[in-house]
Amino acid sequence: MSSVDNSIDMSLMDVQSMEQDLGSHSDNFSVWQPVPLLPVTRSGSSRKRRRPAPTTEGGSFPSVEMDTSAICEAPDTTSDGTNIPEDYFDKSTDRYGEDAVYWVDVEGREKKRALLESLGYKTFKPSSTTGSSDSRLEALARDLESQRCPRYYFLLTGITLIDRGLFKKTIQQLGGIVLEDVNDNQDEWKEKCTHLITNGNNPPRTAKLVIAKACQAMIVNKGFIIASGEKGCFVDETPFRVNV
Incomplete structure (x- = not known):
């Protein structure tokens, strides 16, 4: 006999034993029936309550002090000890016109100069001496203008x-x-x-x-x-x- 048949026989034996047991305790013979499960309803008073938040005597939430030690503040001096003006960090973006570092494409500039020279134009190479960049640009513009005219x-x-x-x-x-x-x-x-x-x-x-x-x-x-x-x-x- 298979395992399925064995499980059926065992369940029948359990029912018969329970009927005999009931018959020995009662004058009337009755068949055992399983009790149906009934849903359990909660009353309004039996609902789970949340723990109230801690409050102070006045009924308001307690104030929490934040640790601001990790917040970065504007330095007063630079790494070499130079004093920084108070309104330095409040300036508008106009200050970047003086303080910003501009990237110069040296390689591209040399390629353009070589191209102009190959076309017969005379190029202006800035000398190593200090001078205004505006004056160098003006000299280059005059040189190019004289070559066109x-x-x-x-x-x-x-x-x-x-x-x-x-x-x-x-x-x-x-x-x-x-x-x-x-x-x-x-x-x-x-x-x-x-x-x-x-x-x-x-x-x-x-x-x-x-x-x-x-x-x-x-x-x-x-x-x-x-x-x-x-x-x-x-x-x-x-x-x-x-x-x-």
Whole structure:
């Protein structure tokens, strides 16, 4: 017989033994029945109560003192003993303009310089001497501007004194340089002269004309300066060229 059959026989034997036991104590024969389980309900007074929170005599919660020893406070001095102003930590973010440390991409700057040099531009390398960064940037801007707009060096010949003063002023305003106002070195004139301004299409054969032809400078009449002054920049020289 299997284990299931054994469990059934044992339960029947228990029931029979209980019936015999009941019959021996009672005159009436009855069959035992299990008592059903009844739900137990709690009354309102039998609910579990929570322990009340401790209070003071006044009925309020007791004050708890916090340990603030671990809270970091603003130091009064630096590590080297320098006093820190009281309002230092109350300043706005404007102070970071002076105190912040800015990162400079040196490698990227060198790559840009090498690229400019490969394209034919002259780059400005700051010297090791101390100086204002603004002045270095201004010098670099002027250098780049002069490369975008080539510098013109002028000599004037056969021009009246009145026109000479006006033409020199116009040349300076447009960014040009009058060589005869810088020095009297004719060797330097031969190296730098780019334009010779004459009074007309038949200029006198002067030393300046010889220098201009030797250095292959552009020989133009005074209409070139007048037109350039009206436009605000140096115009094309072709309509004003003088064939000598």
